[in-house]
Amino acid sequence: MFLTPPTSASSSSSFFARFAGSITAWSGTTLAFCLALGLVLIWALMGPLFHYSETWQLVINTGTTIITFLMVFLIQRAQNKDSLVLHLKLNELIAAHKGASNRLINAQDFTEDEIHVLHQYFCLLAEKAKHDHDLGRTHSVEEAEENHQEKRRARARK
Template identity: 80%
Template sequence: MDQTREALVKPTSNTAAFFAHLAERITKFSGTTLAFCLALGLVLLWALTGPLFQYSETWQLVINTGTTIITFLMVFLIQRAQNKDSLVLHLKLNELIAATKGASNRLINSQDFTEDEINILHQYYCLLAEKAQKENDLGRTHTVEEAEENHQEKVEAHHSKKAVAHHG
């Protein structure tokens, strides 16, 4: 491991590593057919026991409390999984931006930009899309700067042709 990476990697405590492993396993399991079938089976078992407990308030409270607790805990596990997936996706995109010649390094870690900065970039890319559409060449890509230069060159060339035609 190189020195830069060693400086970035923080040791994980045993408790954090255990929780991360447990959360990942529960999250993966909760998305399986078996988990769905178990949940469905519990609901059916609860429904079938209704007559046995005369559909009492306690019988109803069991399913309400159980589903509320499970839902409450799953919200946090799902959010944790989404945060991890999102971070990994951002890292992969950052790697592609950093490795691609001509890509704007300004976009690395753009997930940390303010909403105003994101809106400004969105406007630039809308402008870029308009310019690319006007060129009728879907195979050509640009950075915003290249698009600006190309557009300016075309405008100047067009004005030059008009001036020559007008004077000639």
């Protein structure tokens, strides 16, 4: 049974997704930076005209605070989507590779302790490969321990 992507997203959610994606993409352009720099320069040049008053300072402080506040949410939304898509692609590669450990699918949902245990295990595997002078060989978690034990048994027999 194959899963198909959902197609019944609400129009407001879909609109917001497109809007957030567009704003996030545009905010990273050279034009957006130049416009922001231009606004800051105009504000700075108007300082003498307004005698560097508190109101003059309040304009830039309020404007930048509001823009920053809103951009945090838009950028986080885009980052969440990108992160999820990356996880899905990695999950597909793990699921499709015959020798890969399927328990690593959705590893992003592991607790910090579980991640730490796996990290330590992979560090151990890297160390074993280093001692075996076989850095190019890759394994699943299960295969790696099995292969390492077979190598030890083969060396012991010699």
